[in-house]
Amino acid sequence: MKKILFFLLLLSSFVHATNATIEVIKKVDALPTLALEDASINYDDTFRLQFFKSLVADLNVLALFNVDRHYLKNHFNSADVLLENNKMDYVLRYKLSQDDDGSLNVALLLLKEKESVLSKTYKIANKNVYMFLSHSIAYDINSFMGAASVDWIKKKVVFARMSEAKKSEIIIADYTLSYQHVVIKDGFYIFPKWANKEQTAIYYTSLDNGKPTLEHIDLKTGKVSKIYSSDGMLVCSDVSLDGKKLLLTMAPNGQPDIYSFDIEQKKLQRVTNYSGIDVNGQFLDNETIVFVSNRLGYPNIFSKNTKTGVVEQMVYYGQSNSSCSVNGEYIVYKARESSNAFSDNTFNLHLISTKTDFIRRLTATGVNEFPRFSRDGDAVLFIKNYKAQSSLGIIRLNHNKNFLFPLKSGRIQSMDW
Amino acid sequence: MKNVLFTSAVVALLALSGCSSKEPVVDAPVDEKVEQPVQEVEAVKTEEVATEDTSVLGENAANMSDSNEMTIANLEKELLSVYFDFDKFSIREDMQNNVANDAKVAKGAPANLTVKLEGNCDEWGSDEYNFALGLKRANSVKNALVAEGVDASRITMVSYGESNPVCSDKTRECWSKNRRVDFKLLP
Incomplete structure (x- = not known):
């Protein structure tokens, strides 16, 4: 009897396989x-x-x-x-x-x-x-x-697309990237981030005039304003939930560090001061940020309490963990798992909780990058490159399912949801 | 003269396209009468010379600006890019000669020229981290130049991360060409 059941289950899984082409992880369920x-x-x-x-x-x-x-x-x-x-x-x-x-x-x-x-x-x-x-x-x-609510299904995605060397444009899309509208073009614009939860404005970096400049565009009026500029590099890594604070990665003296910027008071404060690379700052809570640093000799995920100054290693798995996205207690990060720098199957996304030691691998094949949580933490958006095909991926964390939408558009530089 | 030629060519093209758009062009009889449609053609392209450019300075001034550009172009040719290992920003042993050469060129260049270091990466790496890596590479080159006697105040840096590749094939050789610091001279 058990054998028959197993056979039926196996059979039904094949039926599903032919039916649901965009499903990556399949499970037999009712x-x-x-x-x-x-x-x-x-x-x-x-x-x-x-x-x-x-x-x-x-x-x-x-x-x-x-x-x-x-x-x-x-x-x-x-x-x-x-x-x-x-x-x-x-x-x-x-x-x-x-x-x-x-x-x-x-x-x-x-x-x-x-x-x-x-x-x-x-x-x-x-x-x-x-x-x-x-x-x-x-x-x-x-x-x-x-x-459970799927608010994210109505949210827009903003991304920068490279058109040629030192040329890129900023595009707004629906969550599947099937609708695309170019909002800024004819220049060198990178690292777009939504400026508020209503998604009516964007921060981005302009490299048009040689000196990296953080700019803000109001999508309703089209008004562009300059926020800050700095030699070397300048990236808006995260916007606080209330939209009043930014985490910037800057390198005014050739030293990439994370800075906090108060929009209303125009006040800049240095958050990290390690002599190597500190980037990709993300707000965890009112006091703590999560960021990527090479302080152990390779890129990995750390946290820093801005009040006490205590730095903590967050991730103990992966050989090169060079980007992350944070939502509540959860951190999704990109890890290079093989020691061969250029082998296939190199970068996978993983999920950890700051409250447990639990690590969950979210992707299985290809180069998976640009992970971004939805605001409610229900889903993770990412880009998968596998066998010369790029796709946009949606991970439904609570359903253990990944959905892929093939992309035709060129190389994506950075993305925010 | 060239402008005039170009303009008349444009006008002619516009007028022709105006005629042909009236009727489908497939197998149109040659002798068919085509009425001239009332259509507004695109304005004739003109060039306006800004006031500050209208004054013609002496021959010397023109020569000076020309020679300045030529100096920059010639010097930039002598500056050699510095290449790096995967995920590293320390200067390799085999790149020391390039750096020494670059320091010599930079020191010999006119003092009013700024040296701009552009840090670049291959496509393997993540967005922000890659930009920081490119910048650390530029910074390593800056430190080496300063150690060789180049005035630090003459050096500026920018990172382009993976967004300024010189090679786009998916090979190791190609990636190694992209992990580099380029030099530009700015007046």
């Missing part, structure tokens, strides 16, 4: 099934399929359903679900329609055992930003299911 039924009018098949794919991807990322990937059409008011979907736990029926002014409308019906349990309508002015509608639908279905 998630409810969900199928989609397109009842659209007005739009051509290409656009309908685009929308369908976006919705399937979003619903997958929720990690609440086994989402069926077959594209099927039905009438919106049909009393019955399609024959193929008879055995599905949930059916999501939706209708795309276009207004006279060109705006895109979506009517939505969630059916459970053929009974309507949720009905909603959406509207967006431009159909080219349909992915935001798709994210909103997933957000609402997640709320309806009573699952």
